[in-house]
Amino acid sequence: MTLSAAREFSGENSDPSQKDRGAPGPLLRVQGIEKRYGPRIGCTGVSFDLWPGEVMGIVGESGSGKSTLLSCLAGHMAPDAGRVIFATRTGPRDAVTMTEPERRQLARTDWAFVHQNPRDGLRMGVSAGGNVGERLMALGARHYGRIRTTATDWLGRVEIAADRIDDRPSAFSGGMQQRLQIARNLVTGPRLIFMDEPTGGLDVSVQARLLDLLRGLVREMGLSAIIVTHDLAVVRLLADRLMVMQGGRVVEQGLTDQVLDDPQHAYTQLLVSSVLQV
DSSP states (O other): OHHHHHHHTTTTTSHHHHTTTTTOOOOOOEEEEEEEEEEEEEEEEEEEEEEETOOEEOOOOTSSEEEEEEEHHTSSSOOOEEEEEEEETTTEEEGGOHHHHHHHHHHHHTEEOOOOOOOGOOOOSSOHHHHHHHHHTTTTTTOHHHHHOOOHHHHHTTOOGGGTTTTTTGGHHHHHHHHHHHHHHHHHOOOOOESSSSTSSSHHHHHHHHHHHHHHHHHHTTTTEEEEOOOOHHHHHHSSEEEEETTEEEEEEEHHHHHSSOOOOOHHHHHHHHHHHH
């Protein structure tokens, strides 16, 4: 890394309020991310910093670009332009230019991804305990007894009974599958978790229970997170800061309560008013 890039990442030209708090620097620095599908804009010109322990919410209607952005940030899709600089344990690295093996290693260790459909994030033919244990084994764990004990502990933390450890996810409800996916992702203590509509498709009562669980785990573990959703109630509960996207562009961002209680952009005002009128 060049000296100028290192200085750039270390906190120069970043939010002074964060520097005043003595923060060591952003965990993730996103600069000018752009993705196009032919002539159509997926997302463009997206830049922000994510600080350790911070949760960023991204909202917008279908087609606003929020899911495309998340895919670019998480390495599931290569952007056409921009950088995603992550403070790895050995120094800042641009995830966009990492090799595929390096990116896979990052996804097994410091990153995690919670899919909207838990079936996309679970191995449905493997037991609940096996789903959690596999991520431990990917990091080198080999002692069966310790793996099973850790898996049992994490099932309890996500409110799945210990006697379900040998059941396959296909025997679980949608809410239980999502909680299992969360356990599978968090068991190795990642530093950054990406969440794509984590409460989508769930009943309201199940959503509330899952949100309480997520909020507790994020705070308890000091996780940084980026959560994409169309549900403003979700970001109100989970996110410290909020970005609003329309047509692939960020039209407003700021502290979550500030944006939702006093929206400045016409599109944000429309989103907030439409929720209030439901």
